[in-house]
Amino acid sequence: MSAYVAIGESAPGDQVPESIDGVNPFGAQGEWLRCALHTHSTVSDGTLAPEHLVLAYEEQGFDVVAITDHWRLAQVPSTQRVLTIPAAELGWDIEHPHYPRQSAEFLVYGIDHIPDDPGGDRANWYTNPAENYEVRTFPDLTAGVSWAQTMGAVVYVAHPYWTQLPLDDLLTQQGFAGIEVFNGSCHEETGRGDSSVWWDALLASGRRAFGIGTDDQHYPLFELGTGWTMVRAAERSQEAVLDALRDGMAYFSHGPEIHHIEVVEGAVEVACSSARSVLLQSEEELGLAITVGRGGRRQGKILSTDSSGLITSVRFDLSFAPSRYRRVTVVDANGRRAWSNPL
Numbered sequence: 001m002s003a004y005v006a007i008g009e010s011a012p013g014d015q016v017p018e019s020i021d022g023v024n025p026f027g028a029q030g031e032w033l034r035c036a037l038h039t040h041s042t043v044s045d046g047t048l049a050p051e052h053l054v055l056a057y058e059e060q061g062f063d064v065v066a067i068t069d070h071w072r073l074a075q076v077p078s079t080q081r082v083l084t085i086p087a088a089e090l091g092w093d094i095e096h097p098h099y100p101r102q103s104a105e106f107l108v109y110g111i112d113h114i115p116d117d118p119g120g121d122r123a124n125w126y127t128n129p130a131e132n133y134e135v136r137t138f139p140d141l142t143a144g145v146s147w148a149q150t151m152g153a154v155v156y157v158a159h160p161y162w163t164q165l166p167l168d169d170l171l172t173q174q175g176f177a178g179i180e181v182f183n184g185s186c187h188e189e190t191g192r193g194d195s196s197v198w199w200d201a202l203l204a205s206g207r208r209a210f211g212i213g214t215d216d217q218h219y220p221l222f223e224l225g226t227g228w229t230m231v232r233a234a235e236r237s238q239e240a241v242l243d244a245l246r247d248g249m250a251y252f253s254h255g256p257e258i259h260h261i262e263v264v265e266g267a268v269e270v271a272c273s274s275a276r277s278v279l280l281q282s283e284e285e286l287g288l289a290i291t292v293g294r295g296g297r298r299q300g301k302i303l304s305t306d307s308s309g310l311i312t313s314v315r316f317d318l319s320f321a322p323s324r325y326r327r328v329t330v331v332d333a334n335g336r337r338a339w340s341n342p343l
């Protein structure tokens with residue numbers, strides 16, 4: 001946990017892993033759009049009608065809303081400020097079912113219809129009239145992704161920690177852009193909102209997978225705005241947002257902001273809102289931390305702080321062994337996090 005392997009210090013038999021192609025939205029042209037990418041309306045089990053839901057997000061400063069009702073497509077026009085993206089929360093039969101789970105969910109963005117018969121096991125389909133939702137399934141996630149790709153739609157796996165999605169049921173599937181690493185509703189309700197363990201498993205296996213953060217809102221006063229994704233889109237259009245989601249041009253948060261990340265020769269520099277800790281994370285023991293306060297590690301240089309001594313920019317020298325990926329996590333004084341995609 002504490003030590004890291006210095007460059008040139010790899011153990012006998014170690015193979016230098018091939019790195020995942022990273023992304024850095026902070027240097028890209030375009031604009032930052034605050035996106036709600038997992039939210040429910042009265043079209044399924046949410047409590048606000050689609051038009052009211054979009055207005056609620058508008059009041060909270062969001063730019064993009066993708067309503068993801070269960071197996072139903074909420075059609076709601078964009079407003080002057082908020083761009084809406086047709087989306088849904090669908091599912092697939094998992095290969096290793098476990099109580100109470102026979103299927104798992106994915107989020108799909110940029111669709112024009114919901115399939116009547118997605119081809120999964122009908123024993124796993126059900127309707128819940130009391131809560132106004134239904135569940136159908138694709139036979140596997142790869143089949144769901146193939147269906148989505150016929151429309152140019154983009155797929156992210158929903159809340160794998162909350163679902164307790166068996167890793168084999170994720171690692172064997174193809175074509176999805178990434179996973180919902182943070183889900184505010186799961187975090188508030190059961191403390192199972194942070195799925196970064198699943199993300200690291202994908203990345204450490206060599207899979208190029210991106211993350212999003214969401215609130216999975218059903219009850220606005222309880223959940224709305226408890227997680228979000230900042231997308232760096234070439235322009236404020238559906239096509240540009242879908243391209244950015246497909247390519248990982250985003251970071252996501254339930255508190256802090258990441259202002260800038262720059263990968264310079266042999267180093268990574270991060271500028272952020274006031275933070276107690278900034279982490280450069282990779283597989284296993286590879287990684288660096290800069291933390292202020294009691295017990296804080298300083299495996300890099302603090303470039304600036306705010307008036308209370310919290311970090312606002314840091315520099316990590318890449319002093320650890322070659323790794324498959326590197327990603328940044330910023331932790332604020334309340335323990336809330338913001339995550340970059342792999343750099």
Ligand SMILES: [Zn+2]
Pocket residue numbers: 038039040089216
């Ligand atoms: Zn949901």
